[in-house]
Amino acid sequence: MASTRPGRSCPRRYRYSPAVFARAADLKAQSLYVVGGLYGNRFALEAVLAMAQGEGATLVFNGDFNWFNVDAAAFEGVNDTVLRHAALRGNVETEIAGEDSGAGCGCAYPEWVGEAEVERSNEILTRLRGTASAYPELRQRLAVLPMHLVAEIAGLRIGILHGDAESLAGWQFSQEALGERPECAEALLAGSGVDVFACTHTCLPVMQEFDAPRGKALIVNNGAAGMPNFRDTRFGLATRIAGTPSTQALYGARLGAVVVEAVPVRYDYEAWLAEFDRVWPAGSPAALSYRKRIASGPVYGVEQAVRTGARTGAFSRAA
Numbered sequence: 001m002a003s004t005r006p007g008r009s010c011p012r013r014y015r016y017s018p019a020v021f022a023r024a025a026d027l028k029a030q031s032l033y034v035v036g037g038l039y040g041n042r043f044a045l046e047a048v049l050a051m052a053q054g055e056g057a058t059l060v061f062n063g064d065f066n067w068f069n070v071d072a073a074a075f076e077g078v079n080d081t082v083l084r085h086a087a088l089r090g091n092v093e094t095e096i097a098g099e100d101s102g103a104g105c106g107c108a109y110p111e112w113v114g115e116a117e118v119e120r121s122n123e124i125l126t127r128l129r130g131t132a133s134a135y136p137e138l139r140q141r142l143a144v145l146p147m148h149l150v151a152e153i154a155g156l157r158i159g160i161l162h163g164d165a166e167s168l169a170g171w172q173f174s175q176e177a178l179g180e181r182p183e184c185a186e187a188l189l190a191g192s193g194v195d196v197f198a199c200t201h202t203c204l205p206v207m208q209e210f211d212a213p214r215g216k217a218l219i220v221n222n223g224a225a226g227m228p229n230f231r232d233t234r235f236g237l238a239t240r241i242a243g244t245p246s247t248q249a250l251y252g253a254r255l256g257a258v259v260v261e262a263v264p265v266r267y268d269y270e271a272w273l274a275e276f277d278r279v280w281p282a283g284s285p286a287a288l289s290y291r292k293r294i295a296s297g298p299v300y301g302v303e304q305a306v307r308t309g310a311r312t313g314a315f316s317r318a319a
């Protein structure tokens with residue numbers, strides 16, 4: 001039976017059917033950056049804006065662009081900027097846009113995430129909700145953001161979402177679930193009519209290849225754009241989908257005429273760490289849960305994230 005405890009539950013209003021992706025594309029682009037999990041890092045936001053501008057790419061922010069930005073100016077700045085682009089709401093935006101529903105952070109954390117971490121996430125959300133309460137107009141704009149989007153690049157259909165193909169806060173596209181139960185993701189791809197699912201939410205990146213009715217299919221989770229994703233690194237990660245490869249890609253895969261890549265978001269690390277320490281000092285819930293990762297990355301390697309046929313060559317430059 002599904003849990004109803006704050007931070008563990010997946011509210012009913014978070015759910016949708018994989019069939020919603022079998023629709024005409026909402027946007028067509030030459031190249032696209034999918035930016036998930038910015039987590040209020042305004043320096044990472046500056047970095048992705050520059051990356052996209054440099055090649056005239058379209059930006060889609062697929063949720064959780066808020067999290068550590070509990071300072072009023074940072075809250076306003078991040079949301080003002082992100083909402084000028086295509087954006088989806090993540091569980092964080094959904095929870096701060098609505099009244100307190102008892103879902104806590106809305107993360108729907110699975111059992112492998114410890115109780116103390118879930119409680120700290122709920123505390124961070126409560127603090128962010130307090131900041132957001134002074135911005136009713138921004139909250140209204142967050143509340144009406146969609147939960148999913150279909151993009152098309154050179155005939156390739158891309159389903160963009162926050163969690164997985166059934167829920168805003170689903171974990172079926174986490175690196176853990178994709179490793180343990182790839183058949184679930186394969187079924188979701190088959191039922192959706194897309195070639196690629198680009199997601200985030202679960203905090204660790206993965207790119208995994210599947211056989212699908214339309215040929216090769218891919219699930220790409222960018223982990224976090226606003227936090228390091230691999231051990232001993234200092235950059236975030238975004239998903240780039242385009243007709244031509246990027247010289248910056250860490251790894252990627254080709255589907256027909258299109259490349260899907262993980263590209264580093266090289267933000268001002270020192271400035272971000274200083275801001276984080278000021279807003280979330282030692283002992284605070286965010287410092288306890290995230291300081292180590294923000295400083296030096298999680299215990300996770302590129303070789304664990306790449307689950308495609310293109311492990312060598314142009315698409316597997318070392319971090």
Ligand SMILES: [Fe+2]
Pocket residue numbers: 064090091092107162169200201202
């Ligand atoms: Fe999330």
